[in-house]
Amino acid sequence: MNAHSPKPKPKPSRAPTDKRERILEAAIRVFAQGGFYATRVSDIAREAGVADGTIYLYFENKDDVLISIFQDRIGKLIEVLREVAARDEPVDKRVRRIIELQLGLLEGRRDLAEVITVNLRQSSKLLKQYGAPLFTEYLELIASVIAEGQKSGVFRKDVSPRVAARALWGGLDGLALTWALGGNSDDAARDGALHKAAQQWGELFLDGLRGGMDHA
Amino acid sequence: MNAHSPKPKPKPSRAPTDKRERILEAAIRVFAQGGFYATRVSDIAREAGVADGTIYLYFENKDDVLISIFQDRIGKLIEVLREVAARDEPVDKRVRRIIELQLGLLEGRRDLAEVITVNLRQSSKLLKQYGAPLFTEYLELIASVIAEGQKSGVFRKDVSPRVAARALWGGLDGLALTWALGGNSDDAARDGALHKAAQQWGELFLDGLRGGMDHA
Amino acid sequence: MNAHSPKPKPKPSRAPTDKRERILEAAIRVFAQGGFYATRVSDIAREAGVADGTIYLYFENKDDVLISIFQDRIGKLIEVLREVAARDEPVDKRVRRIIELQLGLLEGRRDLAEVITVNLRQSSKLLKQYGAPLFTEYLELIASVIAEGQKSGVFRKDVSPRVAARALWGGLDGLALTWALGGNSDDAARDGALHKAAQQWGELFLDGLRGGMDHA
Amino acid sequence: MNAHSPKPKPKPSRAPTDKRERILEAAIRVFAQGGFYATRVSDIAREAGVADGTIYLYFENKDDVLISIFQDRIGKLIEVLREVAARDEPVDKRVRRIIELQLGLLEGRRDLAEVITVNLRQSSKLLKQYGAPLFTEYLELIASVIAEGQKSGVFRKDVSPRVAARALWGGLDGLALTWALGGNSDDAARDGALHKAAQQWGELFLDGLRGGMDHA
DNA sequence: CATGAATGAGTATTCATTCAT
DNA sequence: TATGAATGAATACTCATTCAT
Numbered sequence: 001m002n003a004h005s006p007k008p009k010p011k012p013s014r015a016p017t018d019k020r021e022r023i024l025e026a027a028i029r030v031f032a033q034g035g036f037y038a039t040r041v042s043d044i045a046r047e048a049g050v051a052d053g054t055i056y057l058y059f060e061n062k063d064d065v066l067i068s069i070f071q072d073r074i075g076k077l078i079e080v081l082r083e084v085a086a087r088d089e090p091v092d093k094r095v096r097r098i099i100e101l102q103l104g105l106l107e108g109r110r111d112l113a114e115v116i117t118v119n120l121r122q123s124s125k126l127l128k129q130y131g132a133p134l135f136t137e138y139l140e141l142i143a144s145v146i147a148e149g150q151k152s153g154v155f156r157k158d159v160s161p162r163v164a165a166r167a168l169w170g171g172l173d174g175l176a177l178t179w180a181l182g183g184n185s186d187d188a189a190r191d192g193a194l195h196k197a198a199q200q201w202g203e204l205f206l207d208g209l210r211g212g213m214d215h216a
Numbered sequence: 217m218n219a220h221s222p223k224p225k226p227k228p229s230r231a232p233t234d235k236r237e238r239i240l241e242a243a244i245r246v247f248a249q250g251g252f253y254a255t256r257v258s259d260i261a262r263e264a265g266v267a268d269g270t271i272y273l274y275f276e277n278k279d280d281v282l283i284s285i286f287q288d289r290i291g292k293l294i295e296v297l298r299e300v301a302a303r304d305e306p307v308d309k310r311v312r313r314i315i316e317l318q319l320g321l322l323e324g325r326r327d328l329a330e331v332i333t334v335n336l337r338q339s340s341k342l343l344k345q346y347g348a349p350l351f352t353e354y355l356e357l358i359a360s361v362i363a364e365g366q367k368s369g370v371f372r373k374d375v376s377p378r379v380a381a382r383a384l385w386g387g388l389d390g391l392a393l394t395w396a397l398g399g400n401s402d403d404a405a406r407d408g409a410l411h412k413a414a415q416q417w418g419e420l421f422l423d424g425l426r427g428g429m430d431h432a
Numbered sequence: 433m434n435a436h437s438p439k440p441k442p443k444p445s446r447a448p449t450d451k452r453e454r455i456l457e458a459a460i461r462v463f464a465q466g467g468f469y470a471t472r473v474s475d476i477a478r479e480a481g482v483a484d485g486t487i488y489l490y491f492e493n494k495d496d497v498l499i500s501i502f503q504d505r506i507g508k509l510i511e512v513l514r515e516v517a518a519r520d521e522p523v524d525k526r527v528r529r530i531i532e533l534q535l536g537l538l539e540g541r542r543d544l545a546e547v548i549t550v551n552l553r554q555s556s557k558l559l560k561q562y563g564a565p566l567f568t569e570y571l572e573l574i575a576s577v578i579a580e581g582q583k584s585g586v587f588r589k590d591v592s593p594r595v596a597a598r599a600l601w602g603g604l605d606g607l608a609l610t611w612a613l614g615g616n617s618d619d620a621a622r623d624g625a626l627h628k629a630a631q632q633w634g635e636l637f638l639d640g641l642r643g644g645m646d647h648a
Numbered sequence: 649m650n651a652h653s654p655k656p657k658p659k660p661s662r663a664p665t666d667k668r669e670r671i672l673e674a675a676i677r678v679f680a681q682g683g684f685y686a687t688r689v690s691d692i693a694r695e696a697g698v699a700d701g702t703i704y705l706y707f708e709n710k711d712d713v714l715i716s717i718f719q720d721r722i723g724k725l726i727e728v729l730r731e732v733a734a735r736d737e738p739v740d741k742r743v744r745r746i747i748e749l750q751l752g753l754l755e756g757r758r759d760l761a762e763v764i765t766v767n768l769r770q771s772s773k774l775l776k777q778y779g780a781p782l783f784t785e786y787l788e789l790i791a792s793v794i795a796e797g798q799k800s801g802v803f804r805k806d807v808s809p810r811v812a813a814r815a816l817w818g819g820l821d822g823l824a825l826t827w828a829l830g831g832n833s834d835d836a837a838r839d840g841a842l843h844k845a846a847q848q849w850g851e852l853f854l855d856g857l858r859g860g861m862d863h864a
Numbered sequence: 865c866a867t868g869a870a871t872g873a874g875t876a877t878t879c880a881t882t883c884a885t
Numbered sequence: 886t887a888t889g890a891a892t893g894a895a896t897a898c899t900c901a902t903t904c905a906t
Contacts, residue, residue, distance in 0.1 A: 019869095035340030037253040041897060051871045053899080062897070114340070121337045121393075124251050132397045139394070159420050163413045166394050167387035167420065174386015175379070178355070181348055197379040204375050204383065208424025235886095257880060258889095267888045269882075278880065451890095467772030469685040473876060483892045485878080494876070546772070553769045553825075556683050564829045571826070591852050595845045598826050599819035599852065606818015607811070610787070613780050629811040636807050636815065640856025667865095689901060690868095699867040701903075710901065 020058040023048045024072065027065045032111035032180075036066055036119040063123070067130045070120055073112065074134050077101065078141065085141050091149035092206050095168075098142060099202045102172050103194060114180040117173055139165045146209070155209040164209065171201050236274040239264045240288060241327070243281050248330045252282055252338035282339060283346045289331045290350045293317075296328075297357050307365035308422050311384070314358060315418045318388050321411055333392040355381045362425070371425040380425065387417050452490040455480045456504065459497045464543035464612075468498055468551040495555070499562045502552055505544065506566050509533065510573065517573050523581035524638050527600075530574060531634045534604050535626060546612040549605055571597045578641070587641040596641060603633050668706040671696045672720060673759070675713050680762045684714055684770035714771060715778045721763045722782045725749075728760075729789050739797035740854050743816070746790055747850045750820050753843055765824040787813045794857070803857040812857065819849050 026048035030039045041062050045052045059065045084097050121127055142165035149155035179194045242264035246255045257278055261268045275281045300313045316322040320329030332354075336347055359381035365371035395410050458480035462471050473494050477484045491497045516529050552559055575597035581587035611626045674696035678687045689710055693700045707713045732745045752761030764786075768779055791813035797803035827842050 037339075038341060040895090052897090053871055054869085056898070057869070118337050118340055118343065122251055122253060122339070124249075125254070128397055135394075135397070156420075156423075159416045160413065163391065163416045164420060166390045166413075167417045170387040170390015170393070171383035172386065174382045174389060177386070178382050181344060181351075197376065197382070200375045200379045201383045204372075204380060204421070204424035204427075206424070207372075207427030208420035208422070211420075211423030211427030256878090261889095268880090269888055270886085272881070273886070469771075470773060472874090484876090484894095485892055486890085488877070489890070550769050550772055550775065554683055554685060554771070556681075557686070560829055567826075567829070588852075588855075591848045592845065595823065595848045596852060598822045598845075599849045602819040602822020602825070603815035604818065606814045606821060609818070610814055613776060613783075629808065629814070632807045632811045633815045636804075636812060636853070636856035636859075638856070639804075639859030640852035640854070643852075643855030643859030688899090693868095700901090701867055702865085704902070705865070 019048075019050065019054070023050065023055060023058055023065070024069055028069055028109075028111050028115050031066065031069075031119050032114040036115075036122050063126055066115075066119065066123075067126060069112075069115055070131060071134060073116070074138065078134065078138055081138065081141050085145050091145055091152065091154055092210075094145050095149075095206060096202050098145065099168075099172060099198055102169070103176070103198050110180050113176045117177045117180055139169060142168060149209070156211070159209070168205055171205065172198065175201060235264075235266065235270070239266065239271060239274055239281070240285060244285055244289070244327050244330060244335070247282070247285070247338060248334045252335070279339070279342060282335065282342055285331055285335055286342075286347050286350055289328055290354065293328045293331070294350070294354055294357065296325075297354065301357050301361045307361055307368065307370055308426075310361050311365075311422060312418050314361065315384070315388060315414055318385070319392065319410060319414050321407075321414070329392070333389050334396070355385060358384060365425065372427070375425070384421055387421065388414065391417060451480075451482065451486070455482065455487060455490055455497070456501055460501055460541075460543050460547050463498065463501075463551050464546040468547075468554050495558055498547075498551065498555075499558060501544075501547055502563060503566060505548070506570065510566065510570055513570065513573050517577050523577055523584065523586055524642075526577050527581075527638060527641075528634050530577065531600075531604060531630055534601070535608070535630050542612050545608045549609045549612055571601060574600060581641070588643070591641070600637055603637065604630065607633060667696075667698065667702070671698065671703060671706055671713070672717060676717055676721070676759050676763060676767070679714070679717070679770060680766045684767070711771075711774060714767065714774055717763055717767055718774075718778050718782055721760055722786065725760045725764070726782070726786055726789065728757075729786065733789050733793050739793055739800065739802055740858075742793050743797075743854060744850050746793065747816070747820060747846055750817070751824065751842060751846050753839075753846070761824070765821055765828070787817060790816060797857065804859070807857070816853055819853065820846065823849060 023044065027039075027044045030043045030047050033039075034043075041055055042052050044065065045055055048055075055065070059068060081098065081101060084094060084101060087094060087097075089097075120131055139162065143161040146155060146164050147161040150157050150161065175194065175197050179197075239260065243255075243260045246259050246263050249255075250259075257271055258268050260281065261271055264271075271281070275284060297314065297317060300310060300317060303310060303313075305313075313322070317325075318329055318332065320326030336351065337343060355378065359377040362371060362380045362384075363377040366373050366377065391410065391413050395413075455476065459471075459476045462475045462479050465471075466475075473487055474484050476497065477487055480487075487497070491500060513530065513533060516526060516533060519526060519529075521529075552563055571594065575593040578587060578596045578600075579593040582589050582593065607626065607629050611629075671692065675687075675692045678691050678695050681687075682691075689703055690700050692713065693703055696703075703713070707716060729746065729749060732742060732749060735742060735745075737745075749757075750761055750764065752758030768783065769775060787810065791809040794803060794812045794816075795809040798805050798809065823842065823845050827845075
């Protein structure tokens with residue numbers, strides 16, 4: 001009951017589970033539009049082109065849909081992140097990759113950004129129960145890279161790696177939030193803006209991490 | 217319906233609608249606890265020590281309560297922030313004050329901080345409609361301080377003040393979020409931890425803003 | 433959760449709780465008509481002349497309505513029965529009173545008879561959870577009278593008082609069931625028939641209890 | 649819709665719709681467990697080891713399954729009862745056989761007994777529509793045995809055979825009900841207890857029927 | 865004949881809002 | 886002003902039934 005146990009994904013064969021994906025994508029769209037609470041299950045169903053009841057063949061309940069969005073997407077992100085974090089590259093380069101990765105998740109997906117930055121937080125229950133573990137895992141990976149940078153003398157040591165990781169993530173999330181909230185003009189310019197902002201933020205962050213080197 | 221037309225706030229006579237204030241305070245507390253949607257009007261009423269119907273003597277409806285929180289409280293927050301931003305102090309000191317202010321460590325106004333970190337994301341619809349403008353104003357104030365620092369040569373110039381402002385806010389929000397997600401032990405130790413984390417984050421941020429000075 | 437804890441009956445003052453009673457009576461009527469499961473909550477509400485939501489001010493849920501019918505009515509029956517069982521009268525006379533009492537509950541209330549004989553058994557869950565205790569108490573009272581009769585040498589001793597009590601009750605219930613199921617002609621003749629049948633059954637039962645006296 | 653027109657039972661060829669029988673058996677079991685309404689068609693299917701849809705190849709709908717149980721099983725029960733009632737044995741012996749038959753202690757046909765005690769009351773609507781006639785026939789057979797006993801001077805004449813039949817059935821039903829309500833320990837001890845209770849009840853009943861002989 | 869994924873009508877329950885007192 | 890009992894619209898979820906395979 002407590003652990004998130006999704007409906008036993010019916011035979012992940014060729015196309016069938018394609019329907020689960022369709023529902024997930026539809027949910028991202030409608031959640032981004034009206035928010036999790038304002039969205040009716042039938043809205044998701046209509047958007048996905050299935051019957052209301054079909055939703056319940058693939059998900060436990062409405063909550064489970066939101067949770068699954070988070071878990072599927074963040075889960076994938078963590079997988080890649082794990083690989084990046086372990087790479088044999090300079091730590092600052094890896095930090096830049098992490099930033100690009102997190103933003104890349106949202107590349108051209110303002111809807112997904114909104115679901116993750118806004119909708120997920122509307123239910124403290126869901127956030128704490130299901131979000132926290134994955135979120136913590138994600139942050140720990142980032143923190144481990146920063147800690148490594150501290151050990152190798154590249155980063156200042158008077159900052160907790162976890163605090164830095166949270167701040168890094170929070171800064172990106174903040175950028176994404178304002179980006180998601182920004183008008184409806186979803187032109188490439190905006191995408192470019194997000195990208196550029198992220199780069200600036202990355203350099204600021206890295207300089208901050210290095211900057212204190214003298215007084216460390 | 218669309219324009220926010222609150223109940224004609226009965227002229228603040230002697231005890232200037234002392235009850236309206238009590239309801240607002242109560243709402244901030246319960247919204248912070250369980251979120252806007254999970255909170256029932258009767259929860260607010262109980263917390264405020266009034267009858268359900270009384271809420272409707274001071275607010276149009278439930279939405280109006282959240283909107284009023286935005287406007288009243290963020291309004292006050294902005295007022296204070298405006299004063300801080302205009303102070304005749306070094307910019308880095310002012311940035312540190314902003315950080316403390318947002319985290320509510322300043323003057324024990326934690327409730328003001330909660331409005332931003334918790335309530336801001338409660339309702340997608342309301343956030344976009346009423347929250348965004350105020351939020352933007354808030355960020356602009358921060359950005360103005362940073363811009364000033366750039367002008368005076370204290371901060372690097374290759375970072376957009378707005379990007380920096382968002383990142384600053386986002387980082388703080390991230391710290392507050394993980395702090396909120398962490399267990400329930402609301403002892404002073406946790407307060408201390410948040411405070412310390414905020415300081416570290418502040419220094420990292422400031423060093424980042426200064427750090428690039430050489431290549432600026 | 434397990435114990436049946438009805439909504440805190442709002443002030444049992446003059447008339448207010450009158451509404452609870454109205455709902456209960458309405459429920460008896462509609463349950464008897466279409467059965468517990470086929471009856472919609474809104475049917476009860478309409479019959480009682482209240483709004484759907486009002487039902488939930490007086491009852492936990494639909495189950496609670498059925499349980500309350502049983503508990504209220506059987507509860508009252510047990511109160512009287514307790515007095516009768518303790519009377520200073522010959523045991524056979526007391527047994528006859530018990531029979532009349534049980535049938536009297538249903539006097540001219542074929543609907544109530546149907547609710548108790550049929551509807552209550554449609555949910556084994558409800559029956560076991562809430563019905564059993566009261567039912568057992570009721571049977572024990574009857575059994576105690578029979579046991580007394582055995583001690584005083586009036587009744588045969590080779591029959592368990594509990595078995596006899598169950599059989600007595602079962603026989604009455606059987607008569608009530610066929611009576612409740614019988615056509616729709618609810619004339620006095622039918623009432624008389626039930627009464628007469630009960631008397632016959634009472635004498636048969638009493639003779640049975642006495643009959644074995646010689647081989648006891 | 650009203651008249652019970654079952655699916656054209658496919659001509660019982662070799663294995664005469666062996667599957668229909670399996671479904672019926674399964675339904676009796678699960679209905680007895682949780683009641684008609686609480687049982688889902690898929691429960692029946694799982695218990696029978698067939699797919700949900702298969703049920704509809706043999707039955708019109710869920711109601712039809714319950715109706716078919718009535719008709720098939722009670723029909724069989726009545727057949728056996730008819731044979732017992734017509735036997736060339738003393739009436740009291742035949743009454744004892746009837747008792748054992750109804751309690752399912754005879755020939756291990758407990759399922760037949762369950763149909764009466766449990767399934768009969770499952771659906772008010774169906775009970776009235778399809779059950780009542782069969783039930784009446786069942787009672788009439790018992791009544792006929794009692795009437796015969798009265799004619800032959802073995803039983804008292806001041807009791808209506810029908811009343812006696814109902815009481816006999818009701819008493820047994822009462823015993824079975826309390827037996828069913830009692831815990832879950834389905835050991836042989838419980839079976840023995842029921843058997844013994846039934847015997848006691850039988851003798852009480854018979855003595856009651858005979859007992860009044862002197863004042864008849 | 866058999867399957868079981870998909871359907872969508874049906875309903876208990878909640879909770880914002882009203883209004884008689 | 887203040888109350889809180891009453892309202893009833895709104896909606897997540899279930900499950901009997903269908904039908905393409």
